[in-house]
Amino acid sequence: MKMIIKGGIVYDPANGIFGEEMDLCIDQGRVIEQAGGEVIDARGLLVMPGGVDAHSHIAGKKVNTGRIMRPDDSRLGTEPRSGVCRPSTGYTVPNCYAMGYRYARLGYTTAFEAATPILEARHTHEELAEIPIIDKGALTLFGNNWQVMECVRDKDIPKLAAYVAWGLRSARGYGVKIVNPGGGEAWGFGANVKSHRDNVPGFDVTPAEIIRGLAEANEMLRLPHSIHIHFNNLGKPGNYTTALETLELLKDIKPGRMRQVVHVAHMQFSAYGGTSWRDFESKAPAIADYFNTHSHATMDMGQLLFGSATTMTADAPLEYGNARLTHNKWSNHDIELEESSGVVPMIYFRKMLVNAVQWAIGLELALLVRDPWKTLMTTDHPNGSPFVNYPEVITLLMSRAKREAEMATLHEQLPNRTTLPVIEREMDWTEIAIMTRAAPARILGLTDKGHLGVGADGDVSIYSIRPEDVDAARDHALVKKALSSALYTIKGGVVVAKEGRILAAPEGRTYWVDATVPDADHDRLMPEIEDKFAKYYSVQLSNYAVQDAYLPSSRVIRAGLSVEPAKSARTLAEVA
Numbered sequence: 001m002k003m004i005i006k007g008g009i010v011y012d013p014a015n016g017i018f019g020e021e022m023d024l025c026i027d028q029g030r031v032i033e034q035a036g037g038e039v040i041d042a043r044g045l046l047v048m049p050g051g052v053d054a055h056s057h058i059a060g061k062k063v064n065t066g067r068i069m070r071p072d073d074s075r076l077g078t079e080p081r082s083g084v085c086r087p088s089t090g091y092t093v094p095n096c097y098a099m100g101y102r103y104a105r106l107g108y109t110t111a112f113e114a115a116t117p118i119l120e121a122r123h124t125h126e127e128l129a130e131i132p133i134i135d136k137g138a139l140t141l142f143g144n145n146w147q148v149m150e151c152v153r154d155k156d157i158p159k160l161a162a163y164v165a166w167g168l169r170s171a172r173g174y175g176v177k178i179v180n181p182g183g184g185e186a187w188g189f190g191a192n193v194k195s196h197r198d199n200v201p202g203f204d205v206t207p208a209e210i211i212r213g214l215a216e217a218n219e220m221l222r223l224p225h226s227i228h229i230h231f232n233n234l235g236k237p238g239n240y241t242t243a244l245e246t247l248e249l250l251k252d253i254k255p256g257r258m259r260q261v262v263h264v265a266h267m268q269f270s271a272y273g274g275t276s277w278r279d280f281e282s283k284a285p286a287i288a289d290y291f292n293t294h295s296h297a298t299m300d301m302g303q304l305l306f307g308s309a310t311t312m313t314a315d316a317p318l319e320y321g322n323a324r325l326t327h328n329k330w331s332n333h334d335i336e337l338e339e340s341s342g343v344v345p346m347i348y349f350r351k352m353l354v355n356a357v358q359w360a361i362g363l364e365l366a367l368l369v370r371d372p373w374k375t376l377m378t379t380d381h382p383n384g385s386p387f388v389n390y391p392e393v394i395t396l397l398m399s400r401a402k403r404e405a406e407m408a409t410l411h412e413q414l415p416n417r418t419t420l421p422v423i424e425r426e427m428d429w430t431e432i433a434i435m436t437r438a439a440p441a442r443i444l445g446l447t448d449k450g451h452l453g454v455g456a457d458g459d460v461s462i463y464s465i466r467p468e469d470v471d472a473a474r475d476h477a478l479v480k481k482a483l484s485s486a487l488y489t490i491k492g493g494v495v496v497a498k499e500g501r502i503l504a505a506p507e508g509r510t511y512w513v514d515a516t517v518p519d520a521d522h523d524r525l526m527p528e529i530e531d532k533f534a535k536y537y538s539v540q541l542s543n544y545a546v547q548d549a550y551l552p553s554s555r556v557i558r559a560g561l562s563v564e565p566a567k568s569a570r571t572l573a574e575v576a
Contacts, residue, residue: 003026004035007022008047010048014453027458042488050449051106051436052449053108058111058136059127062341067095097132102387109457110459144185151213169515172510175226177228179339221559222560222561234270237277267300282420288365298439303385305385311344316340350410351411357417360418360420373438509554
């Protein structure tokens with residue numbers, strides 16, 4: 001289908017376009033130089049590439065457990081079958097159909113599941129296949145895997161790289177996710193690791209060694225995405241020191257591609273000061289200073305918003321602590337030789353000082369890190385808040401008046417625990433386009449997403465707002481309303497949503513990485529894998545890997561030692 005989007009005010013930072021009036025042409029699902037066909041009048045309206053969410057929990061065992069645990073949540077956000085739409089349910093943990101429809105209404109066309117173990121990847125892909133419209137992928141968990149820890153202990157990085165390649169292929173996964181490395185395995189013994197220098201029970205390795213080993217293997221394979229890490233001690237007062245020490249571990253590793261060496265998940269939950277919840281305070285300035293002076297790391301916010309949430313993570317000790325702290329119901333899961341996880345419902349309160357400081361920390365991080373290419377706008381859906389609240393986060397970043405109005409409703413001690421009240425920065429549309437489109441695509445290594453250059457996917461969002469006439473800092477309510485329901489969301493050259501109505505529900509693609517390694521390293525690895533399945537696993541090796549039938553529409557990204565790495569998008573400094 002040919003399409004022309006006429007006269008929009010286009011923000012495409014990856015290609016050096018910062019609010020220019022121009023036409024966009026799409027043919028056969030791709031951006032081209034010129035085309036005829038259907039005309040969409042976007043004169044004077046805000047136009048950006050389709051949104052890209054690099055860290056969200058949208059599919060898999062944890063998500064489904066959250067649905068089962070929260071019948072109260074399933075009764076929220078209900079929408080009956082209508083037109084092309086199947087019934088939707090849920091707010092913090094929507095059903096699969098709602099995931100796709102709600103992302104599309106926001107102008108998002110791509111979202112990545114943040115963590116799935118290899119053993120449960122088939123379930124994840126069954127749910128991903130049921131999410132309509134958006135393209136997606138899943139990061140694969142490696143940080144507590146027995147085979148990983150044995151390779152790290154033996155200092156055999158080539159064999160570790162072979163296992164990562166085999167694991168990604170088996171899981172049809174996109175990248176290496178590390179969650180509380182060593183802590184998940186320690187949880188099998190009723191324990192945790194308290195620092196990245198602790199020994200993991202039974203393996204004679206430390207979290208620091210696991211992190212460096214996986215980072216080295218990741219770069220040896222030249223994977224499109226760097227390691228994606230959830231730090232040790234996440235969610236605990238004083239954990240910012242753990243975050244800084246872990247980042248220092250990786251600063252000398254040479255990247256295999258033109259990108260970061262490490263991406264930090266939901267940084268808000270790892271920027272805590274204090275010795276307990278009584279003297280809990282923000283350490284966002286210290287974290288921001290580090291990111292401002294180092295180039296090997298990126299992060300996403302993990303912004304907390306007030307109201308209902310459902311925390312879910314492959315960090316079982318953390319969720320045990322959350323359950324004891326809140327006296328709430330709790331689910332815990334041990335995943336054989338690979339990981340552990342937990343789910344705890346949560347409510348964040350405006351008048352609770354701890355929650356107010358957490359809310360402030362995410363905003364501080366985004367506003368204090370000078371380069372928007374280093375910080376992604378996320379809520380760690382549904383841990384900090386459901387993704388449907390992204391417009392709220394954007395308005396908070398763009399308007400100091402909005403932030404001040406919110407702070408006036410919060411705990412009176414908040415100004416003593418955070419620097420947010422004195423931060424004057426207000427982001428503009430270029431920075432928002434970077435944090436929600438260009439940077440997530442670049443950080444993930446998606447060369448056809450996050451921009452509108454010739455050859456890019458024909459994913460475009462058009463909003464009923466005129467950036468040249470509207471002051472986002474003052475008219476934040478208008479901005480929020482416009483961003484909450486895109487005038488048009490175009491996915492692969494097809495109008496999938498218009499003014500909040502879903503018009504089409506095509507099948508999105510699932511991205512995964514197929515990495516090659518030398519046959520000798522693969523052959524050294526396989527006898528050890530076969531032995532583990534014979535001794536410990538509850539399934540046969542032949543039934544372990546995800547078959548292609550579980551990915552009805554997929555996009556395979558090639559990587560490995562014999563594949564030339566693709567170049568990443570340019571930075572703002574490079575195109576300015």
